[in-house]
Every structure is written in structure tokens, then in C-alpha cells.
Amino acid sequence: MIENKMAIVYHEPEGEVVSRSGDDCIVALKFQWMLSYGEENWKNDVKNHVESDKFKTYNPKTQEEFVKILDWLREWGCSRTAGLGTKLPWDDTFVVESLSDSTIYMAYYTVAHLLQGGSLNGENPG
């Protein structure tokens, strides 16, 4: 039907979207950068680790959940134009979206004390 131009592809959000401040939102489909979490090699690296004896979840249900998600996860938007964030290195009209931005902060935490010069509010550079 689409080929014969008798129908068009139509998407709409699953439910109403309301912002934290309580306003109704309008959802728009706009250009943005995606990470392809479904890519086979990348996925298999993670999958091998999750299923190895070097990774523990303390609970078979949690383990099951991780394995399931690995097969479900595909492209994921990793950029946005509003709010605070780190600029995308290859496109500075975008900043890194917060979920993606927070995935390796534990590595940063190991050195943060050296960069913050002993103060938490940024009064001294490290």
C-alpha cells in the first residue's frame, strides 16, 4: 500500500509526555546522533563479558535481564541541543545526552580529587 502511495508510515508517541515542570510536551522527530548499540561486534564484546565468570549480578533475575536487554538494545540517541553537557567532539551544535554522558563517570571519579584541588565547589583549580 505504501508503494502504491495509498498509505504512509505514521508514528506517534506511546503516551502523553509531561515535563518535570508539569507542562504538556510536543514530541518532534529531529535530526540527532545515535549510538548503534545493536552492532554485532560491540554487542558481542559486552555479551561475552556479561556471560563470563568475570561479571557478577548476585541474582539470576538481574543476570537474565541484562542478557535480554543486550538483544533488545539498538540505536540510541546520544545527543541533544538543550541543557548543560559536553559538546560532541565532531559536531559542536550538540551536547552529549545525559544518560550517555554518565556511563564512564566512575573513571572520572578516580581522578576527580586531583582535578578539584581539594575543594568540592570549584574554588581552586587542581
Add this chain to the structure above:
Amino acid sequence: MTMNAWDYVFLGRDYIEAECPGVTEKQLQAMRHEFEYWYPMDLRVSGKDLIRNHLTMSLYNHASIWHENQEQRMTRSYFCNGYLMLNNQKMSKSTGNFMSLQQCLKQFGVDASRVTMADAGDLLDDANFDIKVANASILKLFILEEWIQKHCPKSFDWNAVADSKNSEDKFGWDRIIDSEIDRIVKIVTESYAGMKFKNVVKHGFSELKDLKEAYLIAMQG
């Protein structure tokens, strides 16, 4: 911090002075040392709602950034918990069913708060912080402390007891207690390692306490 500076710290790349303005190799060396000391991450504790996005993405991005050295850099364990309920109802600021950690510590004290939280439930099910359990915990801890202070003062000579034990243990009760304690220590150690804190409270606190009561009754003959 430039790309090269971060590569030096996280990936073990060489120091290129021209690409690291304002930071010496010595400073970066100190950062690399910290990073390599702490990584890989042994445990990350987080909510079950983050399994399908943040936690999995974190694994992906670790695998990608440390592609050459995944074995040494991938997170070793995730512990996921459910939500915390208060008196069997969802915590919510709007309904007033809400308690901050600070309010909790002020109301019940550190020890009773700890026992109640440990007893609130493990794993993916929602944990329930029950004020009745918290109040009961205060009482139990208070009575136990009283008993310990009365019968085992700081000046108590434990060595003397240990030496005289076998000769006085006519009915074998001390040996039974010893063996029971060994058994419970094993369960509790395994429960701690498996993050099963409800089990820790059950065996390491309640069962040991009951054992003590049983022992005292037995010794009275």
C-alpha cells in the same frame, strides 16, 4: 585536560607535551596511578530501572573505550535493587509518605536504622522500611547493649574464660554454642558476600541472640 592528556591517564598512551598544555607528565602520572589503582570497578549498586539503559550502556562504553584491555577494565559486578517503600507504601513527597535519610537517623539512630534497612528486603523486589521494625530494633539493641554492659564489662578477662572453659563444660553446652556460632558465621559471611542483608540480620543478629537466650536458660539448669 586535552584528549591526549585523558588518553595518557585512561589508556596508558605516551605523553605528548605539545598536546597537553598546562599540565606536566608528573601530574598526569599521579592521575594514571589513581585510575589504575581503582579500576576495574568491583561493584556498582543501582536501581533496577537502570538495567535497560544506563547500566548496560556503561558496559558498552567501557568495552569501547578500553577495547584493547577489556579484561582489566570491565566492571566486575552490578547489584540491582528495587524501589524503597515506606510502611508498605510508595515513597512520595506529595502524599507525605516520605522520609529522608537524615530524618531517619534522627528518629531511630544509626544502629536501628541500619538493622531496619538491612531487614527491609534484598534484590529486585521493592524494599520496605517499616517504622514498627525500626522501633522494635531500637528496643532489641538497647536490651542487648544493657546485657553486654552488665555481664561483659570492658575489664572482663576473656582469656581466663577461654582457659577454664573445657574443665567446666560438664554438659557440653559450650561446645554446642561454639559449633552453632561457627555455623552462623559461615552463613553470615556468605550472605554478606552475596549482598543478602536480610539473611545477615536473620542469622547474624536474631539467631545469635536467640542462641544466647537458650544458652543462659540451659546454664541455669
